[in-house]
Amino acid sequence: MSTEYQYVTDRTELDKAMDICRKAGALALDTEFVRTSTYYPELGLLQVSDGENCFLFDPLILDLKVFSEILLNENITKVFHSCSEDLEVFQHAFGVLPRPIFDTQISSGFLNLGFSVSYQKLVEHYLSLSINKDQTRSNWLARPLSMQQMDYAAQDVVYLYEVYRIQQSILSGTLKADWITSDMEGISFDIPTIAPAENYYLRVGNLSRFSRRQLNLLKLLFAWREKKARNKNRPRNRIIEQKILINIVKERFVDDAGFLRAGLTTSQVKKFSSELRNIISCCESAKEEELPAEVSRDNFKIDNKKVRSLQAIVEDRAREEGIASELLCRKRSLEALLRSKEVSGEYLLPKALLGWREEVIGKDLLAFLERDG
Numbered sequence: 001m002s003t004e005y006q007y008v009t010d011r012t013e014l015d016k017a018m019d020i021c022r023k024a025g026a027l028a029l030d031t032e033f034v035r036t037s038t039y040y041p042e043l044g045l046l047q048v049s050d051g052e053n054c055f056l057f058d059p060l061i062l063d064l065k066v067f068s069e070i071l072l073n074e075n076i077t078k079v080f081h082s083c084s085e086d087l088e089v090f091q092h093a094f095g096v097l098p099r100p101i102f103d104t105q106i107s108s109g110f111l112n113l114g115f116s117v118s119y120q121k122l123v124e125h126y127l128s129l130s131i132n133k134d135q136t137r138s139n140w141l142a143r144p145l146s147m148q149q150m151d152y153a154a155q156d157v158v159y160l161y162e163v164y165r166i167q168q169s170i171l172s173g174t175l176k177a178d179w180i181t182s183d184m185e186g187i188s189f190d191i192p193t194i195a196p197a198e199n200y201y202l203r204v205g206n207l208s209r210f211s212r213r214q215l216n217l218l219k220l221l222f223a224w225r226e227k228k229a230r231n232k233n234r235p236r237n238r239i240i241e242q243k244i245l246i247n248i249v250k251e252r253f254v255d256d257a258g259f260l261r262a263g264l265t266t267s268q269v270k271k272f273s274s275e276l277r278n279i280i281s282c283c284e285s286a287k288e289e290e291l292p293a294e295v296s297r298d299n300f301k302i303d304n305k306k307v308r309s310l311q312a313i314v315e316d317r318a319r320e321e322g323i324a325s326e327l328l329c330r331k332r333s334l335e336a337l338l339r340s341k342e343v344s345g346e347y348l349l350p351k352a353l354l355g356w357r358e359e360v361i362g363k364d365l366l367a368f369l370e371r372d373g
Contacts, residue, residue: 054157101187256273
């Protein structure tokens with residue numbers, strides 16, 4: 001297993017590398033990026049390995065939009081380890097999300113190696129190698145890249161491809177392979193940087209404390225901040241901190257003196273006061289039918305004893321199947337199952353327990369609840 005790599009910095013090299021990538025059945029991918037003072041992740045390096053060749057593509061020198069073709073090629077499996085941040089990088093840098101995907105962190109849970117196992121542990125487990133992650137937080141936008149940075153970046157995909165190959169050989173022909181395929185197809189592409197700005201207020205906790213009119217103001221303030229952050233490519237809290245927006249809503253601040261009491265700096269008041277007052281004015285004149293629905297307080301009391309009994313069933317089945325119990329069924333799914341009777345009069349499996357999980361654990365959970373009453 002060679003860790004040699006090619007640092008691709010001109011169009012001729014890129015075209016040759018693309019020809020090789022197009023012929024691959026699977027490609028191990030990773031990205032290095034910086035996101036210290038921007039809303040969007042800034043791509044600093046794209047690493048790719050097909051098991052024989054390793055390429056380090058420099059996006060600061062080359063236009064890599066052509067790589068979108070690879071990301072969208074259904075005949076090439078894109079292999080990641082813990083793909084969520086990489087997906088956000090690809091969405092911003094290329095405007096597309098890769099398909100199909102294989103995530104070695106997810107598959108490790110199916111192979112009884114633990115839930116959310118690290119890349120270092122996987123490499124050590126399968127390849128008996130110890131890798132150093134000391135370059136993770138280095139400046140990937142600075143040029144030239146150091147040899148240490150490039151060596152580190154190459155290892156992230158060279159070893160990843162080997163881990164993928166070994167896992168595939170273990171999983172081949174098993175039921176778990178089908179379960180993993182199902183889960184990979186259902187990976188949520190909930191990318192916050194492209195989600196509707198108008199829905200961002202829904203991420204605030206305990207929304208039941210707000211009236212409908214307050215919810216409307218919260219919605220508009222959060223949407224305004226989200227759009228501002230995207231347009232300026234600045235972190236949300238560098239625009240205005242979330243707690244300050246909530247203070248404005250709760251305390252009904254409507255002028256500069258109020259904005260200062262809410263926590264805005266003098267500079268922020270000078271910069272944003274006019275826009276904030278316009279938003280507040282629009283909210284005050286909004287018709288009743290235009291307001292968001294009130295969020296009901298969750299008064300359902302979870303039966304913790306019953307939850308523990310259900311968790312024991314999940315853990316026993318997970319041991320039998322040799323998979324991580326968290327991967328089989330999370331606690332929040334058990335709570336949703338218990339809540340379903342309050343709403344519909346009978347226990348109904350939540351979406352997270354459908355598909356292959358319904359057969360493996362869902363029906364047993366329902367049977368227990370029916371016996372328990």
